[in-house]
Amino acid sequence: MDSRTTGTNLDTVRRHNLATILGLVHREGPLARSALTQATGLNRSTVGALVGELVDLRLVQEREPALSNRVGRPSPLVAPDGRVVALALNPEIDAITVAVVGLDATVQRRVRYPTKRIPTAAEAVTIATAVIDGLRPALAEATRVVGIGVAVPGLVRAADGVVRLAPHLEWAEEPFAAELAAATGYPVLAANDASLGANAERLFGAGRGTSELVYLNGGASGIGAGVIVSGSPLTGINGYAGELGHTLVNSAGVRCHCGAIGCLETEVSQSALLGVLGMRAADPEELERALTAAVAAGDPAVVGEVDRQLGFLATALRTATNVFDPQRIVLGGFLGALHALDPERLPRLVSQQALAGGEGLSIVRAELGSDILMIGAAELAFGPLLASPAS
Incomplete structure (x- = not known):
């Protein structure tokens, strides 16, 4: 039991x-x-x-x-009691998002602060602190603020919350959690964004009732992944496990920022989709609407790019299926939007390529939508309270 x-x-x-x-x-x-x-x-x-x-x-x-x-x-x-809250933070290449999340897993308030360029770690601390200061009147209504959870698009050392490497943010060896704690006065915990998303979907979304799960999220900062094994997040010795965004999918592909050739996140990317759509930027909902309309209209450039990306995504999912033998694969961000364009294609391709045909595997879209990283980051902050309510 x-x-x-x-x-x-x-x-x-x-x-x-x-x-x-x-x-x-x-x-x-x-x-x-x-x-x-x-x-x-x-x-x-x-x-x-x-x-x-x-x-x-x-x-x-x-x-x-x-x-x-x-x-x-x-x-x-x-x-x-939803009046017990955590603050959730997600730094991205184009914005800093802060949310107030209740112990009932409800996102009560969200503030997205767009940035004109990629923020440095110090700038992200300054922006986040200013947003949190603006939220303090609302936080005064809470009975308890447990702290801040940060969903980072990169490698975060579990022991101290140091961002070892967040390549799209151009951060390396940044003591982000400690600096944010000093600036805000709240305890801060940080972890990889996709790992937190996987845990959120396992607890509250498309992964509920599943003990073996692989989650992949596509965003402006590339593709992250989280893996749940026997009901617990797979972290690795330092907290870096699950980097499926750097799975080889195209040996003739382009060089990734990590130094390898043909990584998943170089072949399957939001920026390439925006490019064929003629868009410079879009939030996830706008991107999905534009993709759906273009595919329905038969736009050859968009249809071709969608087909190409779904093919490479299937290769990565085959590898994940062979390695982890999951019961469910959950796709978030623009990957969920790609899957929704042709929901039968990925399951068919993976069943054709994976060992044992991916027996018992289902591939589904994330259910938590834009709330997923906020709920995942808040869950990180709630962790000490849930482990020891009387402390």
């Missing part, structure tokens, strides 16, 4: 039981006390005491359930 959802009646592990209850409510949304009793294996009185303590800590709220035809008094619903 999953240790995250199994409690114990021993008083010496009360803190563990608190974390178990809070984690369930956080991940699943409002749950009846009776459901918590069943899920944890704890007795009713213990669950009642734990819920009461979490209410006193202002981490959950109890609500009256909807009326039903069932005999007997219905069990109260226990819901995460």
Whole structure:
């Protein structure tokens, strides 16, 4: 049984039981006390005491359930308190995005600050701090601000949050988390954006109920990926695992900034799609609308580029399928938009190329949309609280 959802009646592990209850409510949304009793294996009185303590800590709220035809008094619903919030931050090559995310996984507010050029790490700290200062009146309504989670399009060392390399941002060896913490006064945790996106989709999106998952996200800064193995993020020894954007897909391709030839993110790119569409920039929704219209109209340049990119993406997904044997592949960003143009093509190509035909594999679009990195980054910030609610 999953240790995250199994409690114990021993008083010496009360803190563990608190974390178990809070984690369930956080991940699943409002749950009846009776459901918590069943899920944890704890007795009713213990669950009642734990819920009461979490209410006193202002981490959950109890609500009256909807009326039903069932005999007997219905069990109260226990819901995460959305007034407990985390700040989420995503630095990109063209903007800094900051959001306020509740413990109920709801994005309450989002501010996107466009930049005229790629921001340096110091500039990103300055911009983020200014945006957060502007949000402080709204944050005053929160009962608790747990800290800041940062989704970085690059390699982030897990031990200290140093951005080892974010090539599209042109950052290297940047102590971004520490500098942002000093500037804002909040604790800051940072990790790779796609790894955080994978975890968000696993918990709240298209990957729910899946223990083996590969997530790929396409954005302005290239293609990132996150892998979930046996229900847990695959991080590697330093937190750098899952760089599928640098999978070889074209031995006759162009040289990537990493030094290799024919990487996935050099052959499948948002900039190439914008180019054939005659657009300089676009948010994800605008890009998808333009792609859909051009393909529907039969624009040969766009159709040709879409076909080319889907072919190389299929090669990368074949490799991911052979290496990780996932139950589900989730595509976010412009990769999700590409997949939506012809939802049958990628599954067909991967089944033709992968060992065992990708048995049991489904390829789906990410469900969290533009909220995904905000929810993923917030989940990073919520981590210490979820692990130890009474601390």
